[in-house]
Amino acid sequence: MPDKPPTQPPTASQAADAPYPRLRRPVEGRLIAGVAQGVAEQLRLDPVVLRLAFVLLTVVQGVGVVAYAALWMFTPSVPHTGPKPARDWAQLTAYAAIGMALTALTMLTVGTLRGFGTWAIAVVGIGGLVLWQQADSLRQRWVSGAVRKVRSSWLRTAFGLLLVVVGAIGFLAASGELAAAQTGLMFTGVVVGGIAVIAAPWITVLVKELQDERRERIRQEERAELAAHVHDSVLHTLTLIQRNAHDPREVLRLARAQERELRNWLYQPRADADRTVAAAVKRVAAEVEDEHGVPIEVVCVGDADLTPRLNALVQAARQAMVNAAKYSEASVVSVYAEVEPEEVTVFVRDRGKGFDLDAVPPDRMGIRESIIGRMERNGGAARIRTAPGEGTEVTLTMKREEP
Amino acid sequence: MTTRVLIVDDHRLFRAGVRAELGPEVEVVGEAGDVDSAVRAIEELKPDVVLLDVHMPGGGGQEVLRRVLGKGSPVRFLALSVSDAAEDVIGVIRAGARGYVTKTIGGKELTDAILRVADGDAVFSPRLAGFVLDAFASTQAPPIDPELDSLTQREREVLRLIARGYAYKEIAKELFISVKTVETHVSSVLRKLQLSNRHELSRWATARRLV
Numbered sequence: 100m101p102d103k104p105p106t107q108p109p110t111a112s113q114a115a116d117a118p119y120p121r122l123r124r125p126v127e128g129r130l131i132a133g134v135a136q137g138v139a140e141q142l143r144l145d146p147v148v149l150r151l152a153f154v155l156l157t158v159v160q161g162v163g164v165v166a167y168a169a170l171w172m173f174t175p176s177v178p179h180t181g182p183k184p185a186r187d188w189a190q191l192t193a194y195a196a197i198g199m200a201l202t203a204l205t206m207l208t209v210g211t212l213r214g215f216g217t218w219a220i221a222v223v224g225i226g227g228l229v230l231w232q233q234a235d236s237l238r239q240r241w242v243s244g245a246v247r248k249v250r251s252s253w254l255r256t257a258f259g260l261l262l263v264v265v266g267a268i269g270f271l272a273a274s275g276e277l278a279a280a281q282t283g284l285m286f287t288g289v290v291v292g293g294i295a296v297i298a299a300p301w302i303t304v305l306v307k308e309l310q311d312e313r314r315e316r317i318r319q320e321e322r323a324e325l326a327a328h329v330h331d332s333v334l335h336t337l338t339l340i341q342r343n344a345h346d347p348r349e350v351l352r353l354a355r356a357q358e359r360e361l362r363n364w365l366y367q368p369r370a371d372a373d374r375t376v377a378a379a380v381k382r383v384a385a386e387v388e389d390e391h392g393v394p395i396e397v398v399c400v401g402d403a404d405l406t407p408r409l410n411a412l413v414q415a416a417r418q419a420m421v422n423a424a425k426y427s428e429a430s431v432v433s434v435y436a437e438v439e440p441e442e443v444t445v446f447v448r449d450r451g452k453g454f455d456l457d458a459v460p461p462d463r464m465g466i467r468e469s470i471i472g473r474m475e476r477n478g479g480a481a482r483i484r485t486a487p488g489e490g491t492e493v494t495l496t497m498k499r500e501e502p
Numbered sequence: 503m504t505t506r507v508l509i510v511d512d513h514r515l516f517r518a519g520v521r522a523e524l525g526p527e528v529e530v531v532g533e534a535g536d537v538d539s540a541v542r543a544i545e546e547l548k549p550d551v552v553l554l555d556v557h558m559p560g561g562g563g564q565e566v567l568r569r570v571l572g573k574g575s576p577v578r579f580l581a582l583s584v585s586d587a588a589e590d591v592i593g594v595i596r597a598g599a600r601g602y603v604t605k606t607i608g609g610k611e612l613t614d615a616i617l618r619v620a621d622g623d624a625v626f627s628p629r630l631a632g633f634v635l636d637a638f639a640s641t642q643a644p645p646i647d648p649e650l651d652s653l654t655q656r657e658r659e660v661l662r663l664i665a666r667g668y669a670y671k672e673i674a675k676e677l678f679i680s681v682k683t684v685e686t687h688v689s690s691v692l693r694k695l696q697l698s699n700r701h702e703l704s705r706w707a708t709a710r711r712l713v
Contacts, residue, residue, distance in 0.1 A: 394606075398632035398665045401639065433628060433667025437635070446666045492666070 124176040127184050130191050133177075134170045154194055158201040173255060332360055352392040359385055376409050376443060377402040380436045383417040391424035394431045401438035403499065409443055411477040412497040418469035419447035419493040427451025427491060442498050450490040456483060470495075504529040505620045508547060510540040510566065511555040511582070516605070520553065520582075523609030528616050540566045544577055550620045554599065556583035556590050567597040580619045582607075588633050596696055601625025623685045624692035631664035634695060653691060660687045 122141045124133035135149040142149075156163030271280050336357040343349040377399035384395040403409065416434070423432045429451030436445045459466060466483065470493065474481040479497035505528045509517045517533045524530065531547050534540035537560035544552060544566075552570075554563040563581055570577060581599040583590060591602050600619045603612065604627060615625040626634070638653050653661070656677075663673045670688075674681045 396628060396667065398628045400632050400635045400665065431667075435628065435632070435662070435666040437662070437665075448667045450667075 122170075122174050124171070124174050126177055128187075130186055130194070131167070132171045134167055134174065137174060138170065150194055151197070154198045155201065157198055158205055328364065332364075333357060348392045351394070352389060355394055356385075356389055359388075374405060375402045376405055376413065376438055377436060379405055379410070379413045380416060380434065380445065383413055384420060384434055387417060387420040387424055391421065393424040393429070395420060395424070395434055396431060397434045397436070399436045399438075403438045403443065406499075408477045408479070408497055409499075411473055412443060412445060412479060412495055415470045415473045415479075415481065415495050416445040416447055416493075418466075418473075419445075419495070422466065422470075422493075423447055423449040423451065423491060427453070429490065438499075441500070442496055444497075445495045446492060447495075448490065448492040453485045453487050453489045453491050455487055456485055505551060505617060506531045506547070506549045507616060508532050508534065508540075508543055508549040508552045510534045510543075510552055510558070510563070512536060512558045513555075516555075520612070523612065524616070525610065525613035528613055537561050537565045537569075541569050544570050544575065549577060551616050552577055552579045553616070554579050554581050554594075556581055556585055556594050563594050563599070564597045567594070567599060571598045578619050578622070580615060580625060582612075588637075591630055591633055592637065592695070595630070595692070598696065600692065601627075602630045603627045604629065618685075622689075624688045626661070626664050626688055626691070628665045628667055631661040634691060635661050635665065637695075653694065657687050657691050660684055661691060664688075 122137055124137040125140070126133060128146075129136055130150070135153055136146045139146040139149045153163040153167055156166060336353050340350050340353050343353065380399060381397050384397045387393075388395045405413070416436075420432060420434065423429065427449040429449035431449075433448045434445065435448075436443070470483075471481045474495055474497070477497065479495065482494040482496075483491065484494070485491040504526075507524070507528050507530050509520055509530060510533070511517050511520075512535050514535065517535075521530050521533075528551075531549050532543050534543045536558055540552070540554075540558075552566075554566060556563045558566075563579075563583075567579060579599040581591075581594040581602045582605055583594075583602070584605045585591075595602060600622075601615060601624050603615055603625060607615070607627070618625050634653075635658065659677060660673055663676060668676065670681050670684045673684045677684075
């Protein structure tokens with residue numbers, strides 16, 4: 100199956116993002132609403148030609164005004180920032196003068212132009228323009244996006260079609276050929292109907308193929324994203340591991356960090372990393388693990404939003420993890436955080452060498468300030484259980500409600 | 503008498519690694535790489551304990567459990583996985599595994615866990631203990647069967663200590679009870695986890711598709 104993303108054909112137009120220049124009304128250089136200028140850009144003509152055409156059509160029973168109004172309604176204007184530029188009133192006056200002069204001339208000569216036929220042609224023209232401006236990129240991507248595009252703007256499309264049909268019938272009626280055309284129309288209708296019947300299965304297959312193709316493209320994009328992710332993270336880490344093969348600590352650190360990242364990517368689609376206690380505990384554990392190369396196993400039960408006091412708890416827990424990773428010489432640190440209705444408790448435990456709590460010099464800020472002091476200042480409590488050779492467990496408790 | 507073990511995992515490298523790490527107390531009698539060959543090997547070799555990978559082609563560990571335990575086989579399963587998703591952990595336990603450990607476990611701990619399972623006890627990793635506490639605590643609904651649908655105070659204490667990284671021996675010391683009593687509590691929790699038919703348990707696990 101051909102699977103080629105829709106390429107953008109290079110157009111000479113200013114709109115690089117649109118595959119085909121869409122009819123739009125520029126703000127700069129407009130005289131009334133920028134319709135003539137927009138159409139001129141679309142047709143790659145000088146705006147003067149279009150303006151004269153509108154004036155001429157206005158003279159012919161005001162068709163130009165109707166056309167202008169319709170295009171004004173159905174055409175979006177070019178996005179424009181900043182103050183709107185002033186109009187060239189001199190030019191506007193000139194066109195008005197031309198219009199009036201022509202009107203006078205027509206009235207004097209009672210031109211043969213007058214008649215229902217011109218109206219009909221004008222209506223067809225307006226309808227065609229509406230359809231055309233509707234089409235937009237549609238012609239470029241007719242095969243892929245047309246159906247949806249038309250459906251989304253079916254009202255406008257119907258309006259344009261109606262104008263064309265009314266105009267055509269009007270023209271036939273005016274030229275007295277309507278009756279003659281009826282047989283022809285009948286014939287055309289039958290032929291078109293026949294072709295539709297023949298083509299219907301083929302069209303359905305085509306539509307289905309297009310849907311399949313779109314689905315396949317989405318799948319391919321997902322696969323590409325996955326590949327990109329694997330490349331950026333996993334392959335990169337594997338390269339680093341090979342390069343650091345002589346340093347088991349670094350290898351362990353890299354592998355753990357990559358594992359964690361991959362798990363988050365696979366199982367944690369949410370991005371609110373720092374809003375809750377459990378997420379914050381996991382994050383600081385990951386940071387400490389990265390910094391000190393000691394695996395930290397985190398288990399969380401329950402969860403709560405992170406308040407400033409609970410954040411202090413998390414920071415104290417972080418310090419406890421750092422101490423365990425740096426000094427305990429344990430191969431792994433266990434962290435258990437439990438959120439209960441009244442309080443939150445975090446345990447940081449290692450099976451390392453432990454220490455004599457009373458022998459800790461008073462200037463060791465890690466335990467006294469960052470853990471015990473911080474907890475007490477925030478209305479919580481810290482308990483440290485340790486003895487040489489017994490490992491260490493730090494228990495941090497914080498009430499959830501303000502005291 | 504050594505404990506006879508069958509290793510079921512679709513990664514050959516991992517099977518070799520486990521085989522090399524296990525202590526002399528256990529004897530690896532065979533390996534299997536997918537669901538069908540695992541079921542066949544269990545029938546033929548009749549191991550004491552099956553080390554079972556959770557994720558495998560053909561239905562995974564749960565499918566093996568369903569097909570083997572459905573026939574009333576006395577073999578015991580210890581689930582071993584890289585996945586920490588609650589769904590997988592709770593799922594494999596409820597399907598009949600006697601324990602769950604992650605693949606990062608060391609050789610010594612794994613050997614202990616195998617022996618424990620062979621003795622008919624349950625093996626809870628800290629993470630599994632956390633999941634169980636969470637699952638049983640997460641609902642306010644009154645239990646349908648109070649005996650099965652809620653944990654006792656003591657069981658909760660034991661689970662908390664497991665989650666904190668305590669070994670059974672340390673838990674016994676901490677709570678002034680014997681290791682046997684700790685094992686009884688854990689087995690009781692396992693039974694509740696497997697038999698409790700409160701829907702919250704499964705729903706909780708599904709809703710919490712993450713670590």
